[in-house]
Amino acid sequence: MGSVKQVQVTFDCAEPERVARFWCAVLGYGAPPPEGFGSWAEFDLSLPGERRGAAFACGDPEGVGPRLYFQRVPEGKVVKNRVHLDVRVGVGLVGEERLAVLEAECARLIALGATRVRLLLADDDNESCIVMQDVEGNEFCLD
Numbered sequence: 001m002g003s004v005k006q007v008q009v010t011f012d013c014a015e016p017e018r019v020a021r022f023w024c025a026v027l028g029y030g031a032p033p034p035e036g037f038g039s040w041a042e043f044d045l046s047l048p049g050e051r052r053g054a055a056f057a058c059g060d061p062e063g064v065g066p067r068l069y070f071q072r073v074p075e076g077k078v079v080k081n082r083v084h085l086d087v088r089v090g091v092g093l094v095g096e097e098r099l100a101v102l103e104a105e106c107a108r109l110i111a112l113g114a115t116r117v118r119l120l121l122a123d124d125d126n127e128s129c130i131v132m133q134d135v136e137g138n139e140f141c142l143d
Contacts, residue, residue: 010071027065084139088143093127
């Protein structure tokens with residue numbers, strides 16, 4: 001048996017706090033500051049100028065879901081993600097009921113800054129889902 005205790009998902013991005021705040025709103029996560037600091041702003045002030053704003057993190061307040069870590073990188077997004085998050089709002093639902101739940105959540109996420117890419121309708125193997133992008137163009141599925 002392995003010794004892995006937790007999983008953290010890391011996003012490369014241009015604006016870590018902006019992307020993190022988006023995902024906090026999507027997932028209902030919180031963004032407590034690093035240990036020993038009262039806020040992320042206080043933490044940033046402790047860093048050299050070039051490192052300020054270079055990272056941000058958020059996590060599940062229940063401690064169940066993975067921590068999300070956002071780090072500033074100099075290059076922009078160029079190609080499709082090879083890994084993506086599935087935001088699971090339609091679990092157990094099928095047909096029109098599932099589509100209604102997906103569409104309602106899609107509208108909420110668009111209001112937060114997400115972009116709808118396309119609807120993938122159910123087939124013999126998969127239920128319907130909506131492919132979306134976050135505020136910096138990272139793909140995810142509304143499932």
